[in-house]
Amino acid sequence: MVENRPYVTFMAHAVLIFGVIIVALPIWVTFVAATHDELRMTQIPLPLLPGGHFFENLNEVLFEGVGSRGSPVGMMLLNSLIMALLIAVGKISISLLSAFAIVYFRFPFRMGFFWLIFITLMLPVEVRILPTFAVVADLGLLDSYMGLSLPLIASATATFLFRQVFLGVPDELLEAARIDGAGPMRFFWDILLPITRTNIAALFVILFIYGWNQYLWPLLITTDQSMYTVVMAIKQLLEAAEETPQWHLIMMTTLLAMAPPIAVVVGMQKLFVKGLTETEK
Amino acid sequence: MLKRVHFGPSVLPFLLVGPQILITLIFFIWPASQALYQSVLIEDAFGLSSEFVWFDNFIELFEDVGYWESVGRTFFFSSLVAALSMSAALILAAMADRIIKVVLAYQTLLIWPYAVAPVVAGALWMFLFDPTLGIVAYTLDMFGYDWNHKLNGNEAMTLVVFAASWKMVSYNFLFFVAGMQSIPKSLIEAAAIDGAGPLRRFTSIIFPLLSPTTFFLLVMNVVYAFFDTFGIVHAVTKGGPARATEILVYKVYNDGFIGLDLGGSAAQSVILMMIVIALTVVQFRYVEKKVAY
Numbered sequence: 001m002v003e004n005r006p007y008v009t010f011m012a013h014a015v016l017i018f019g020v021i022i023v024a025l026p027i028w029v030t031f032v033a034a035t036h037d038e039l040r041m042t043q044i045p046l047p048l049l050p051g052g053h054f055f056e057n058l059n060e061v062l063f064e065g066v067g068s069r070g071s072p073v074g075m076m077l078l079n080s081l082i083m084a085l086l087i088a089v090g091k092i093s094i095s096l097l098s099a100f101a102i103v104y105f106r107f108p109f110r111m112g113f114f115w116l117i118f119i120t121l122m123l124p125v126e127v128r129i130l131p132t133f134a135v136v137a138d139l140g141l142l143d144s145y146m147g148l149s150l151p152l153i154a155s156a157t158a159t160f161l162f163r164q165v166f167l168g169v170p171d172e173l174l175e176a177a178r179i180d181g182a183g184p185m186r187f188f189w190d191i192l193l194p195i196t197r198t199n200i201a202a203l204f205v206i207l208f209i210y211g212w213n214q215y216l217w218p219l220l221i222t223t224d225q226s227m228y229t230v231v232m233a234i235k236q237l238l239e240a241a242e243e244t245p246q247w248h249l250i251m252m253t254t255l256l257a258m259a260p261p262i263a264v265v266v267g268m269q270k271l272f273v274k275g276l277t278e279t280e281k
Numbered sequence: 282m283l284k285r286v287h288f289g290p291s292v293l294p295f296l297l298v299g300p301q302i303l304i305t306l307i308f309f310i311w312p313a314s315q316a317l318y319q320s321v322l323i324e325d326a327f328g329l330s331s332e333f334v335w336f337d338n339f340i341e342l343f344e345d346v347g348y349w350e351s352v353g354r355t356f357f358f359s360s361l362v363a364a365l366s367m368s369a370a371l372i373l374a375a376m377a378d379r380i381i382k383v384v385l386a387y388q389t390l391l392i393w394p395y396a397v398a399p400v401v402a403g404a405l406w407m408f409l410f411d412p413t414l415g416i417v418a419y420t421l422d423m424f425g426y427d428w429n430h431k432l433n434g435n436e437a438m439t440l441v442v443f444a445a446s447w448k449m450v451s452y453n454f455l456f457f458v459a460g461m462q463s464i465p466k467s468l469i470e471a472a473a474i475d476g477a478g479p480l481r482r483f484t485s486i487i488f489p490l491l492s493p494t495t496f497f498l499l500v501m502n503v504v505y506a507f508f509d510t511f512g513i514v515h516a517v518t519k520g521g522p523a524r525a526t527e528i529l530v531y532k533v534y535n536d537g538f539i540g541l542d543l544g545g546s547a548a549q550s551v552i553l554m555m556i557v558i559a560l561t562v563v564q565f566r567y568v569e570k571k572v573a574y
Contacts, residue, residue, distance in 0.1 A: 011376075012380055013380065016377060019369070019373045020391060023390070023391055023451075024393070025409070026408075026447070027397075033408070042414075045419050046415075046416050095301065097298070097301070098298040098300075098302070103284055103287075104288055105294035106288070107290045107294040116302060116306075119309070123313055128313050128316050128550060129537070130316070131316050132308060132312040150308065154304040171284060171286045175286055184293060185293075209395075213397075213401075215511070231400060234404050234516065237404075238516055247408070258398065261397070261398075262396045265393065265396040266392070266393065276452070277455070
């Protein structure tokens with residue numbers, strides 16, 4: 001702080017607290033709704049303080065699901081987790097390998113490969129959904145974990161990030177490793193990977209959130225209820241709410257859908273901020 | 282690009298880039314070329330026959346008033362989202378910059394929305410504004426305002442803009458805070474000695490020096506509003522009422538998967554791809570010219 005102005009500092013706190021309240025309000029109201037029973041959630045005005053039915057609702061949603069046709073949310077959470085992990089681990093692995101090849105090897109078509117990867121930066125899944133759907137259907141990957149994750153795995157951003165990191169690694173390390181008789185893969189595994197550990201962790205946080213929050217793609221390629229992810233289920237619940245509003249269960253599901261990524265962001269805040277600022281530059 | 286010390290040619294590098302290239306070709310390049318190809322075809326609804334029609338799909342699209350309305354709506358929506366979320370984040374960041382000691386505490390409380398999926402954000406806001414039950418709708422009703430986004434197009438747009446901006450505030454906040462903290466303190470102190478108050482310092486020094494961050498965020502917010510808000514629109518309004526919230530990325534999906542107009546949808550995809558490419562180029566030119574202080 002440059003000068004001491006108690007009023008301005010007080011106002012800064014007031015504005016920030018107001019901002020926090022606005023940001024937290026939707027999440028708080030959701031949490032509160034998930035702690036009441038069905039009857040209370042039909043009485044106007046809705047409660048603003050938590051009730052005592054949290055674990056009851058949690059139990060019902062996790063193991064039985066919402067409504068008569070709903071599938072257990074516990075299973076959807078597992079599907080979401082598998083998809084998010086496959087996408088995050090897959091993206092990081094293939095990007096590490098290709099960045100390693102592009103930075104550390106001289107080989108034909110090196111720049112051609114680089115530009116091919118670069119192009120993917122410009123093609124988000126939303127703009128090529130129909131033909132990508134056709135490809136996945138032709139490969140027989142509908143309703144499978146591979147179909148959920150593979151088309152989202154190629155990432156120019158991750159490749160660029162690792163390229164940047166590798167370019168900053170001192171040349172002496174490779175020279176030393178060579179003198180000690182290490183081959184390329186040995187160098188990659190024992191030297192390159194350990195020194196990029198924090199970058200990998202930071203990227204993992206971002207990619208986990210990205211994978212967990214996928215919506216349109218799972219919506220299109222899953223028809224089997226046992227493959228539903230929790231994020232895509234929200235939409236069906238909202239539609240069902242038009243007929244039978246079971247808001248206490250819907251909001252419990254919503255809470256479960258956002259809890260894991262929020263836990264990751266808040267719990268690994270340093271890595272998250274690092275990942276965010278690195279991938280966008 | 283290539284390390285001064287590197288490995289010579291062998292099969293190994295091909296094996297290393299192999300997985301990524303394979304996935305890129307199968308799931309990116311091939312579908313994108315299919316979209317290009319379909320955009321010059323007219324197919325009947327059952328996919329039995331197709332006809333090559335040059336640019337008829339594009340011409341039809343450009344003559345369609347509904348398409349231009351959707352274009353206008355998308356620009357309107359994106360500007361609102363960018364303006365709302367960036368100005369809110371800027372104000373919060375400017376306040377947080379004053380009280381560095383506790384900035385981390387506020388940051389923890391403000392970054393949550395980034396982790397929330399767009400469709401979930403839509404569900405949260407929809408619940409707040411539910412015409413019969415929602416807490417905000419109830420409060421508005423007490424003041425004599427009858428809120429119903431299911432019937433009123435402007436209200437539907439407002440709701441979608443709120444949900445979309447809410448999610449983006451965290452991201453903008455983090456980048457604005459980082460941008461402000463990289464401004465040398467000596468500049469601020471010099472201005473303070475010259476008698477500039479907090480507001481004057483913000484308008485004459487901090488905000489101008491933040492312009493690279495602001496420009497970068499503007500591009501990122503537009504990209505977000507164009508492509509990542511599909512879940513919000515799909516869950517909250519389904520483009521309605523009466524197409525009031527049908528933005529371009531929703532229209533591609535709706536015309537293709539629901540309306541089964543493959544050629545028209547592919548033509549729209551191609552136009553969207555060109556928009557992404559343009560935005561990516563703008564972003565990269567920014568990276569090159571990044572101002573360092």
